[in-house]
Amino acid sequence: SSALRTRHKTTSRDAGGEKDAGRVRVAIRLRPKTPQERAEDGDAASVVEVVPEMSRVVLRKSQWEADAYNFDSVFAETSSQARVYETLARPVVEGVLEGFNGTVMAYGQTGTGKTHTMGNLGDLTTNGKGDTADRGVMLRAVDDIINLTTDDETANFKIAVQYMQVYMSAIKDLLDANNEVDVREDPKTNEISFPGATNAEVKTMNDFIDILHRGEENRIVANQKLNSASSRSHSVLAITVRRYPKEAKGGLASATARISKLLIVDLAGSERVTKSGSEGQLLEEAKAINLSLTVLGKCINTLAESGNGAHIPYRESKLTRMLRDSFGGSAKTSLIVCVGPLRKHLSESGSSLLFGQRALKVENALKLREE
Ligand code: ADP
Numbered sequence: 001s002s003a004l005r006t007r008h009k010t011t012s013r014d015a016g017g018e019k020d021a022g023r024v025r026v027a028i029r030l031r032p033k034t035p036q037e038r039a040e041d042g043d044a045a046s047v048v049e050v051v052p053e054m055s056r057v058v059l060r061k062s063q064w065e066a067d068a069y070n071f072d073s074v075f076a077e078t079s080s081q082a083r084v085y086e087t088l089a090r091p092v093v094e095g096v097l098e099g100f101n102g103t104v105m106a107y108g109q110t111g112t113g114k115t116h117t118m119g120n121l122g123d124l125t126t127n128g129k130g131d132t133a134d135r136g137v138m139l140r141a142v143d144d145i146i147n148l149t150t151d152d153e154t155a156n157f158k159i160a161v162q163y164m165q166v167y168m169s170a171i172k173d174l175l176d177a178n179n180e181v182d183v184r185e186d187p188k189t190n191e192i193s194f195p196g197a198t199n200a201e202v203k204t205m206n207d208f209i210d211i212l213h214r215g216e217e218n219r220i221v222a223n224q225k226l227n228s229a230s231s232r233s234h235s236v237l238a239i240t241v242r243r244y245p246k247e248a249k250g251g252l253a254s255a256t257a258r259i260s261k262l263l264i265v266d267l268a269g270s271e272r273v274t275k276s277g278s279e280g281q282l283l284e285e286a287k288a289i290n291l292s293l294t295v296l297g298k299c300i301n302t303l304a305e306s307g308n309g310a311h312i313p314y315r316e317s318k319l320t321r322m323l324r325d326s327f328g329g330s331a332k333t334s335l336i337v338c339v340g341p342l343r344k345h346l347s348e349s350g351s352s353l354l355f356g357q358r359a360l361k362v363e364n365a366l367k368l369r370e371e
Pocket of ligand 1: 030031077110111113115116231338
């Protein structure tokens, strides 16, 4: 596919080269202060200072004490959605079109910009007031997938989308509230699938926009029943790309497809539950809600410290079972850690930066998928 290869060369910024091609890429994105925060906080310096040209972040713990960290990329509060997408997500999307699984995931405290980064609909909001430039990773990824597969003259493609929300130990189908969804790992291929979730075929951008709106409606209905569920649940968009060689024209059903999956994950808020002042029953519930993030942290720590041969506790939560191929598996993975600018965010920003530092050490073994 020469079209794909040309795009790949000009757009991917695989700074690490081939040597650490499978390492998880980690970026930090600093959210700008809102007008109200600027009014309250005056010109107080951001607690997180960014030096994008050095891919460096400095956490100002006090006037005398600061911690500095390096990442693959660091985005200042002024960075555009397009730039974040091109740097972090496009190389993963291109990998998916070449036959690798891929994951783009946002982590961070509630209110730091995860949903803005991943799910912003820009001009496609239902009230139509937004701006194209605000479109997030989900829309840009599917737009790229549709365009690049249409341009590829050597193959036919089928694109299908599943859209799910993970809350405590349940996976809900955001495209059909009646469905029970499970997660399964194929014992032979290690391929992760989500039996029970609606598989919606996508041929055009309009198909995909309908899917996102349907998902949004179901999410609102589901979350009305649960207290602050939207910041407490993870959303997972799974895009499956099947590639059929052109020679097989007319015989699509019998041809072997190359199949790869892109997961776009907007995680629940990473803030500690004690902050919300929960007690008794509520606290127990809050702990259970955060369990999946705790398990994800454990998996990433173990992978970072002991490598992929160690026992990784994926089975301890639904979320980590879903992400098994993304961390310590065969996928190309990019993680965007979102942080807030205010001093009161110091401790949460600090833990998010540490989470990102550990994720930097996770090595996946990239593998082409075949069906
Ligand atoms: P989260 O998903 O992490 O809870 P949101 O994406 O909902 O956070 O962001 C919280 C608020 O901050 C929203 O009003 C969002 O529009 C705004 N915001 C977040 N990141 C940015 C950014 N990079 N530029 C402008 N506004 C942002």
